[in-house]
Amino acid sequence: MARQVTGAARRVADAAEVLRDEKFNARRIELAEAALETLGELGFARTSLREIAQNSAFTHGVFHYYFSDKLDLICCCVRHYKAKCVTRYDDVVATATSRDELTEGFLGKLAATLQNEARMHRLWYDLRSQAMFEAAFRKDVLEIDKSLEAMIWRIASRYAELGGKRPASSPAALYALFDGLFQSALLKHLAGDKTAMPELLDEVRHLLPTVC
């Protein structure tokens, strides 16, 4: 019977495989991030593997080394997307000690993200609507929606708490309200409507006291 691998040798071999897996996953994430850039630029409908490759450090064949197919890549993108934005307002929530402070902080971040991350947001709306057609995306998209709903709930809860109250509406309703206003503002903003931003901020400023 062949000599068995010693415990130490086994641990070394295991560690090497774990490291290899980590490198593999890191590359998958790198490719997913490149894909998100292109998806954000062109949208789901017009994003090809060759187009993604052109905006990355690799050529189109590499995707088939790391992903079973294009759909697998896009699913990885959707899953990775979550980590990008569901804690956007948490520092405002954590540091605000008055309603005015929370309002101004929240509105400041809202304005910044609408202005500076418009592509990422429209990508989110694109992917979410694709999830209605593509079953493979739904679980992750629903999970992200849940996280975003929780994010809005943390803001609303804190705002209400600072006034000695509780939010008047459910998490689902508050998320629908703020997300819908943001989406509408984004479409107008992308259409070049200069009033989109001030109207959004104004609307949210007026709504916070009434719903929380």
Add this chain to the structure above:
Amino acid sequence: MARQVTGAARRVADAAEVLRDEKFNARRIELAEAALETLGELGFARTSLREIAQNSAFTHGVFHYYFSDKLDLICCCVRHYKAKCVTRYDDVVATATSRDELTEGFLGKLAATLQNEARMHRLWYDLRSQAMFEAAFRKDVLEIDKSLEAMIWRIASRYAELGGKRPASSPAALYALFDGLFQSALLKHLAGDKTAMPELLDEVRHLLPTVC
């Protein structure tokens, strides 16, 4: 100089041209409706002219006879879409004489449309998100959004009026709220979540008194 056409002959010629234009437009609408069927089935990303043709009485070449290109066809579809759904609840608004009656009527129609017209609604969300990428769609999509906002406003106004009140929120906020809840319910419904419908109806039932 050649004899001029008589007034009667001119009128006949003009009438013929008007009739020809009407037939031409009627065919454009017919093609747009066929396209909407396929768009509803497959989504914008996966809808080709050949696919549309297969689900119509024509072959792919006919689209280039009536439309300058595929984008022109899709724009016609978006414009035509408007006529389909922005008066969905008007008869409920017109006939209800109490808040309970309006609520039950509205919820009934909401349930029916979520159940029976799910594809049309996901198409709307698809087209609206495509409008963020494709400038040619934006004007029409913003117009449809305006009409839908007005539709929700008519319901909310009437509901408030039946209680001797006025809505507590703006048209934009109410539309964002109800549209967002509906969109979320649609995604869950399409994902096979049986609780989507009852949760939506319950949420709306609870919200109406608080926002109107």
Add this chain to the structure above:
DNA sequence: CCAGAATCTTGACACTTGTCAAGAACGAAT
């Protein structure tokens, strides 16, 4: 230094796509 494994590039294949134009089919006027 070398062998083998891992990683990536290249190029081909089959297929799809939008667009275009020739011409077939149809309808209307004479």
Add this chain to the structure above:
DNA sequence: ATTCGTTCTTGACAAGTGTCAAGATTCTGG
């Protein structure tokens, strides 16, 4: 019946696409 205009079909073209596999390149372990 014929001619002309309208409408539609057919088929081709160029370009793009996802996928696959051969092989080039790089890295690692012995």
